[in-house]
Amino acid sequence: xxxxxxxxxxxxxxxxxxxxxxxxxxxxxxxxxxxxxxxxxxxxxxxxxxxxxxxxxxxxxxxxxxxxxxxxxxxxxxxxxxxxxxxxxxxxxxxxxxxxxxxxxxxxxxxxxxxxxxxxxxxxxxxxxxxxxxxxxxxxxxxxxxxxxxxxxxxxxxxxxxxxxxxxxxxxxxxxxxxxxxxxxxxxxxxxxxxxxxxxxxxxxxxxxxxxxxxxxxxxxxxxxxxxxxxxxxxxxxxxxxxxxxxxxxxxxxxxxxxxxxxxxxxxxxxxxxxxxxxxxxxxxxxxxxxxxxxxxxxxxxxxxxxxxxxxxxxxxxxxxxxxxxxxxxxxxxxxxxxxxxxxxxxxxxxxxxxxxxxxxxxxxxxxxxx
Amino acid sequence: xxxxxxxxxxxxxxxxxxxxxxxxxxxxxxxxxxxxxxxxxxxxxxxxxxxxxxxxxxxxxxxxxxxxxxxxxxxxxxxxxxxxxxxxxxxxxxxxxxxxxxxxxxxxxxxxxxxxxxxxxxxxxxxxxxxxxxxxxxxxxxxxxxxxxxxxxxxxxxxxxxxxxxxxxxxxxxxxxxxxxxxxxxxxxxxxxxxxxxxxxxxxxxxxxxxxxxxxxxxxxxxxxxxxxxxxxxxxxxxxxxxxxxxxxxxxxxxxxxxxxxxxxxxxxxxxxxxxxxxxxxxxxxxxxxxxxxxxxxxxxxxxxxxxxxxxxxxxxxxxxxxxxxxxxxxxxxxxxxxxxxxxxxxxxxxxxxxxxxxxxxxxxxxxxxxxxxxxxxxxxxxx
Numbered sequence: 161x162x163x164x165x166x167x168x169x170x171x172x173x174x175x176x177x178x179x180x181x182x183x184x185x186x187x188x189x190x191x192x193x194x195x196x197x198x199x200x201x202x203x204x205x206x207x208x209x210x211x212x213x214x215x216x217x218x219x220x221x222x223x224x225x226x227x228x229x230x231x232x233x234x235x236x237x238x239x240x241x242x243x244x245x246x247x248x249x250x251x252x253x254x255x256x257x258x259x260x261x262x263x264x265x266x267x268x269x270x271x272x273x274x275x276x277x278x279x280x281x282x283x284x285x286x287x288x289x290x291x292x293x294x295x296x297x298x299x300x301x302x303x304x305x306x307x308x309x310x311x312x313x314x315x316x317x318x319x320x321x322x323x324x325x326x327x328x329x330x331x332x333x334x335x336x337x338x339x340x341x342x343x344x345x346x347x348x349x350x351x352x353x354x355x356x357x358x359x360x361x362x363x364x365x366x367x368x369x370x371x372x373x374x375x376x377x378x379x380x381x382x383x384x385x386x387x388x389x390x391x392x393x394x395x396x397x398x399x400x401x402x403x404x405x406x407x408x409x410x411x412x413x414x415x416x417x418x419x420x421x422x423x424x425x426x427x428x429x430x431x432x433x434x435x436x437x438x439x440x441x442x443x444x445x446x447x448x449x450x451x452x453x454x455x456x457x458x459x460x461x462x463x464x465x466x467x468x469x470x471x472x473x474x475x476x477x478x479x480x481x482x483x484x485x486x487x488x489x490x491x492x493x494x495x496x497x498x499x500x501x502x503x504x505x506x507x508x509x510x511x512x513x514x515x516x517x518x519x520x521x522x523x524x525x526x527x528x529x530x531x
Numbered sequence: 532x533x534x535x536x537x538x539x540x541x542x543x544x545x546x547x548x549x550x551x552x553x554x555x556x557x558x559x560x561x562x563x564x565x566x567x568x569x570x571x572x573x574x575x576x577x578x579x580x581x582x583x584x585x586x587x588x589x590x591x592x593x594x595x596x597x598x599x600x601x602x603x604x605x606x607x608x609x610x611x612x613x614x615x616x617x618x619x620x621x622x623x624x625x626x627x628x629x630x631x632x633x634x635x636x637x638x639x640x641x642x643x644x645x646x647x648x649x650x651x652x653x654x655x656x657x658x659x660x661x662x663x664x665x666x667x668x669x670x671x672x673x674x675x676x677x678x679x680x681x682x683x684x685x686x687x688x689x690x691x692x693x694x695x696x697x698x699x700x701x702x703x704x705x706x707x708x709x710x711x712x713x714x715x716x717x718x719x720x721x722x723x724x725x726x727x728x729x730x731x732x733x734x735x736x737x738x739x740x741x742x743x744x745x746x747x748x749x750x751x752x753x754x755x756x757x758x759x760x761x762x763x764x765x766x767x768x769x770x771x772x773x774x775x776x777x778x779x780x781x782x783x784x785x786x787x788x789x790x791x792x793x794x795x796x797x798x799x800x801x802x803x804x805x806x807x808x809x810x811x812x813x814x815x816x817x818x819x820x821x822x823x824x825x826x827x828x829x830x831x832x833x834x835x836x837x838x839x840x841x842x843x844x845x846x847x848x849x850x851x852x853x854x855x856x857x858x859x860x861x862x863x864x865x866x867x868x869x870x871x872x873x874x875x876x877x878x879x880x881x882x883x884x885x886x887x888x889x890x891x892x893x894x895x896x897x898x899x900x901x902x903x904x905x906x907x908x909x910x911x912x913x914x915x
Binding site for chain 2: 161162163164165166169227397401404405412413415416418420421422424425426428429432433435436437439440442443444447455457458461462507510511513514517518519520521522
């Protein structure tokens, strides 16, 4: 058993943290968020090669797996760096490559390079295994998908369609006729979500992937969102411990009050337990462990709910200053709250976990939640 | 990162499983209810485990142990639970007293005490807590006065598990005025004149632990461990040996969640399978998730301890697991309602017993609230 990160994984962690500190600090994030402009963050991700992590080198990626991507996700979540286009591309890339087709390989490569980015056209508010209802006929597609992650800055939308034993993938250029991508602004302005409407839009057939491969992509989405939330929670805890050690009332640091200490200790428990959940799930998906899908939902349900709890405690322990626009806490607070919903709320993932547990008498059909 | 057993650990697991399964199969019937009857049952099991070389897992080979790594110790505990091994009546001897004697004891003490611990012949108890020294252990008042070539000990100890079957106790007594630097560590024979053991019944009415009154008990100086007035250091070492148990949790949570799921699968409410209730399904899924995380917390804590640089993950074990066990037991009890609360013919529902025990666990060894203080001060660095 080797429970810790390897030397290479630690090196990646430090490298990403260093880059974020230099080029994507909370000061920079504030500017990007206020202008709703994620272009510089997207360019940084491509320049650093983060867009290619998780895609094997023979397809032009950087190699590594979900463990490495989760390391990156945590560091980006820790500074609320906008990276939704990169995240969405990292979910699409390995799936495109696994079609084994020329077009799939080309789109995967371009996504990894950041030159022409493909993203999965699925509803970002639900577990991604829940496919959008799409009508495909004569090389054209019709679909309505809400809150599609990274669509606003993507070049190619990858539409997954149920095809019996497999999931068929179709590519739709955002510049094609009949394609409407309408960015949606939510309170977390580090997030990039868009409503996608395809009305008789021309599609290219990319190929097909096994259901298991698509479920693995959904698991990757869950784990990376959990890792992002873990990063945000870690920073919220660090900001809070620094603040309560410094802030004085009644002539003593407020951090000496037991009420404050107990809340801070609960935050630590949430952060460390989330780290356990995220690391284990990332490993389980990479190792193709039999329960990888369940572990991914565990990570998503637990770490995102925990980050939301941590965010609330962080805000409360900062008092009024934390509630202001000027304080950086808002970016991490909102990120934690939007990670909670991204790719399915904790309740939806608890339903997915429950579906794997033998809670009904033998012979009774387990109700299968969508996703 | 790889959460699978290494080849060597897998081999250890297989061997331990074989030994444990055989020892369990050789036990005479079900585990008896009372602690007095459980003692011979435990001893038979322990003798077999000892003969197979699995007693004193963490101890050096020179003292009859196995020098197992922390990971191997954790694997052994997992396999022990899996095999359904009996109540481990001598955890204080094997886990605390033995390692303390090995680390700080004299050659004579090692020769006298270690072998009977490994064989299960002598059970040990811990005489640390006092009525006025709980979380604040250094406030202890039991006194040891020099008397010729030995000591006379007077005071009161409390919350002493297994004192009624123990041959010896590890004892802290005050020999000087200084709070920490005035405490000495002794090994106390429980059958000496002046030792009175009074069962202390907990809120379910069962005598799970005891009060121990020490009235001018005489012991020789050969039962002192470490220097006079230097017992605090020895005591801290004793408590640090609990780290594997604390890091991995002492309750078999994975088995509990499986039992809960099985129970739900067999239960109907108003003619419908209970497992169809969406709210209940989410509650169970949440417990299942936390049980899985609890195991990973333990693995991470062990890895960090093994490296010798304990990180924050080593401090959260109890804060994470204690509420989990309470929630598990409470959910089970809420399903069976008053059936779970029946107390007829001296029989208690196991889930109800667990629900109460879980409260005890949250208090024992430093209450959850005290743990939060400790974590926030020592790990997060908040001001005292």
